[in-house]
Amino acid sequence: MKILLFFLVTLLATCHGNVQNHEHESNFNIFPLRMKTGPGGKYIPEVSCASWRVAVEARNIINWKTVPQECEEYVGNYMLGDQYRADSKFVNREGFFYARTLNLKDGRDLWVFDIDETTLSNLPYYATHGFGVNPYNETLFNAWVDEGAAPALPETQKLYNKLVNLGVKIAFLTGRPLKQKDITAKNLKEAGYHTYEKLILKDTELYHGKTAVQYKSSERKKLEEEGWRIIGNSGDQWSDILGTNTGERTFKLPDPLYYIA
Amino acid sequence: MKILLFFLVTLLATCHGNVQNHEHESNFNIFPLRMKTGPGGKYIPEVSCASWRVAVEARNIINWKTVPQECEEYVGNYMLGDQYRADSKFVNREGFFYARTLNLKDGRDLWVFDIDETTLSNLPYYATHGFGVNPYNETLFNAWVDEGAAPALPETQKLYNKLVNLGVKIAFLTGRPLKQKDITAKNLKEAGYHTYEKLILKDTELYHGKTAVQYKSSERKKLEEEGWRIIGNSGDQWSDILGTNTGERTFKLPDPLYYIA
Numbered sequence: 001m002k003i004l005l006f007f008l009v010t011l012l013a014t015c016h017g018n019v020q021n022h023e024h025e026s027n028f029n030i031f032p033l034r035m036k037t038g039p040g041g042k043y044i045p046e047v048s049c050a051s052w053r054v055a056v057e058a059r060n061i062i063n064w065k066t067v068p069q070e071c072e073e074y075v076g077n078y079m080l081g082d083q084y085r086a087d088s089k090f091v092n093r094e095g096f097f098y099a100r101t102l103n104l105k106d107g108r109d110l111w112v113f114d115i116d117e118t119t120l121s122n123l124p125y126y127a128t129h130g131f132g133v134n135p136y137n138e139t140l141f142n143a144w145v146d147e148g149a150a151p152a153l154p155e156t157q158k159l160y161n162k163l164v165n166l167g168v169k170i171a172f173l174t175g176r177p178l179k180q181k182d183i184t185a186k187n188l189k190e191a192g193y194h195t196y197e198k199l200i201l202k203d204t205e206l207y208h209g210k211t212a213v214q215y216k217s218s219e220r221k222k223l224e225e226e227g228w229r230i231i232g233n234s235g236d237q238w239s240d241i242l243g244t245n246t247g248e249r250t251f252k253l254p255d256p257l258y259y260i261a
Numbered sequence: 262m263k264i265l266l267f268f269l270v271t272l273l274a275t276c277h278g279n280v281q282n283h284e285h286e287s288n289f290n291i292f293p294l295r296m297k298t299g300p301g302g303k304y305i306p307e308v309s310c311a312s313w314r315v316a317v318e319a320r321n322i323i324n325w326k327t328v329p330q331e332c333e334e335y336v337g338n339y340m341l342g343d344q345y346r347a348d349s350k351f352v353n354r355e356g357f358f359y360a361r362t363l364n365l366k367d368g369r370d371l372w373v374f375d376i377d378e379t380t381l382s383n384l385p386y387y388a389t390h391g392f393g394v395n396p397y398n399e400t401l402f403n404a405w406v407d408e409g410a411a412p413a414l415p416e417t418q419k420l421y422n423k424l425v426n427l428g429v430k431i432a433f434l435t436g437r438p439l440k441q442k443d444i445t446a447k448n449l450k451e452a453g454y455h456t457y458e459k460l461i462l463k464d465t466e467l468y469h470g471k472t473a474v475q476y477k478s479s480e481r482k483k484l485e486e487e488g489w490r491i492i493g494n495s496g497d498q499w500s501d502i503l504g505t506n507t508g509e510r511t512f513k514l515p516d517p518l519y520y521i522a
Contacts (some may be wrong), residue, residue, distance in 0.1 A: 041480040047343050051351040058318040058513045059354045081306050108313045252319045 024027075032107040049074035052257045059238050064259045067132035075256050077129045078124055085256040093158040095232055095251045102231060104167050110197070110228040111130030111163050112220065112247060114235035115174035115184065117255045119160065120150035120191060132257035143178065150193035152176060156234065156253070164195050168231065171198035173219055175212055175260065178203055197222070212260050262407060310335035314517045322501050325520045328393035334516050335394055336392045346416060348515040349426050353420040356493055356512050363492060365428050371458070371489040372424050373481065373503065375496035376435035379515045380421065381411035381452060393518035395426050407439065409444040413452035416512070417495065429492065432459035434480055434501075436473055436521065459484070478504030483490055 049071035055061045067075050078084050102109070113119050116183055124145040126132060144150075164170065172193075178201045185199055200219050207215045216239065220230060224245050233240065233247035237260045241250035265496055288506035310332035316322045328336050339345050364368070372376060373382050386405040387393060405411075424431065432453075439462045446460055458504035461480050466475040477500065485506050496499070498521045 044343075047347045048351075050344060054315055054318055054348055055355065055514070057315055058320075058352075058515075060355050060512055067318045085317055086308045090309075090316045091319075094316065096320050157434060218321075238450040251321055254315070254319075254365040 008176065011125060029092060045074050053062055053078065053254075056248075056256055056259070057252065062238075062259070063261060064230055065099075066258075067130075067256065069133055071256075072131050072133045076127070078219070078256060080127070081201040084254060086155060087153040089255050091251050092155045092234075095159050095234060096162050098249055099163055099166060099168060099232060107167065107169065107232045108224065108227055108229055109153075109167075111234070112171045112173050112223070112230055113156070113160070113187075113230040114237070114240045115172055116150075117153070117178060117236035117257065118240070118253055119153060119172065120187060121153050121154050122150055122257075124149070124151070126257050132239055134235055135220060142180075142219040146179055146183055148187040148190070150187055150191065152193070154251075159194055159234070160193060163232075168230070169199045171200065171223060171228070172196060172225065173200045174202070175215070176201050197228075212237065212239035216240060217245055220245035262376060265495070275289060306331060306335050311441055314339065314515075315427060316385070317514065317517055317520070318515060323499075323520070326520060327519075329519065330392075330394055332517075333392050336394075337388070339517060340392065341388070341447055345515060349414060349416040350516050352512050352514050353416045353495075356420050356495060358512075359494060360424055360427060360429060360511055368428065368430065369482060369488055369490055370428070370492045371430045372493040372495070373432045373434050373491055374417070374421070374435060375498070375501045376433055376449075376503045377411075378414070378497035378518065379495055379501070379514055380417050380433065380454060382414045383411055383518075385410070385412070387518050392498070393441055397519065403441075406441055407444055409448040411448055411452065413454070414514075418453055420495070421454060424493075430489070432461065432489070433457055433458040434459075434461045434477055435463070436464050458489075473498065473500035474504040477501060481506035481508070 022227070050193070052068060052071055056064070081251065086140070098110075101211060105249075116122055122144065122195065124142075125138050125141065129140065150231065173186070181199065181201050184201065188196075188199070202215055207218075210218075220233075221244060230245065230247035232249055232251065234251040234253060235241050236253040236255035238252065240246075241252060262483065275496065310329070313322065313329060313332055314336070317325070360372075377383055383402075386402065390398070421431065429452075433449065435445070442460065443473065444460050445462065449457075449460070463476055468479075471479075481494075482505060485491060491506065491508035493510055495512040495514060496502050497514040497516035499513065499520050502508075502513060
């Protein structure tokens with residue numbers, strides 16, 4: 001609190017000075033403290049990589065290929081520490097706060113969940129493959145998926161359980177290819193996702209050359225045409241929750257590991 | 262790095278154990294460290310308020326009225342410290358990285374900037390009014406705006422200057438009411454925003470009962486009907502960058518102080 005008060009006093013002193021002189025100054029200084037980053041400043045990964053991560057979450061940085069090299073340790077610490085779980089908890093809790101306000105009746109209310117980094121975690125894979133710094137390796141990643149050993153994301157699982165108890169129906173909609181349907185179903189079940197209406201994987205022939213936004217929008221449209229009402233939609237990628245038929249509310253789970261357009 | 266390696270080893274040991282037993286376990290433990298937040302855990306503001314802030318930035322928490330009481334000090338430290346500026350810098354820099362790739366020619370390329378917390382900062386006001394914890398007070402806030410003393414946000418100003426140099430035209434589109442047009446123009450000029458094509462304030466009669474999304478979409482539509490191409494759109498609120506005619510790319514600047522629907 002003392003530190004905050006010191007900042008405040010410094011800030012107000014600075015602003016006061018500026019107001020007095022603002023006829024002569026074109027640029028006010030609202031940041032009295034020296035920036036620790038940027039040209040001429042020392043690079044502080046905790047500050048800069050945190051900015052990178054938030055810019056990814058808020059969809060300011062798009063179409064990125066890999067995590068910046070200098071943020072590998074930051075991302076690793078984030079993913080393995082408290083903050084990733086706390087962030088996941090907040091988003092899922094908000095989903096529950098929303099769902100419990102709804103008036104559900106006829107059993108046609110659907111929540112769409114993505115799978116990777118939404119309901120199942122590939123952290124055991126990414127932890128041994130550079131936390132997103134290494135370029136995506138389809139062969140290695142598919143070998144990991146084919147083990148069917150991805151753990152549940154516990155905070156999403158809590159939301160899932162609460163939704164099932166409320167009577168909300170569940171659909172999984174994933175970019176995983178159709179050929180991984182059996183192992184994915186097995187993995188979901190063993191991780192604790194027992195109950196769902198739909199498990200939709202990507203028909204890679206039908207959607208050849210299409211983006212994730214196009215594929216997922218098209219599949220959600222089919223769901224709505226079948227009479228489902230998408231009341232919620234959770235994903236770790238913006239491509240899970242943008243496009244058409246996105247659902248009444250969308251929830252963006254944290255993912256600083258990779259980007260899917 | 263040692264700490265990260267310790268986490269890694271712990272994680273892998275945990276995952277390995279789980280894989281061995283996953284026929285009997287429905288819930289894998291991918292978070293070997295005890296959570297510091299949540300039911301039964303000690304509340305750690307740095308973790309929980311950081312989650313709240315990121316959830317706001319990623320539009321997971323919407324329609325909130327005030328900053329959670331317990332996050333006042335966190336938000337104050339954030340706004341007055343390095344992270345707010347670093348976050349602002351990242352977003353604006355990304356805007357420039359995008360703008361410089363464009364092929365500009367006929368002088369009809371427009372960048373739309375919101376004003377409050379986008380080009381001008383009301384931090385001197387919020388720093389003395391509870392950093393968003395206190396409910397919005399129209400009288401006090403308008404008195405502050407009418408001083409015309411809001412400083413420029415320096416990282417947005419850098420983007421603005423670079424855009425002007427590139428030949429991009431500028432429009433300001435703000436929720437401030439029309440009656441504040443003169444003081445806003447004066448404040449913008451004195452803060453260093455000398456050059457722009459449009460300064461659009463809200464006609465509160467015309468847009469009575471309309472949301473910010475409706476008002477701003479409608480005004481952007483008019484701009485496009487006049488022949489402007491909105492190549493970029495920067496705001497601190499999601500209501501600045503959602504709706505129709507949002508522009509080729511949008512940029513969400515950080516703002517944990519207030520929410521406008």
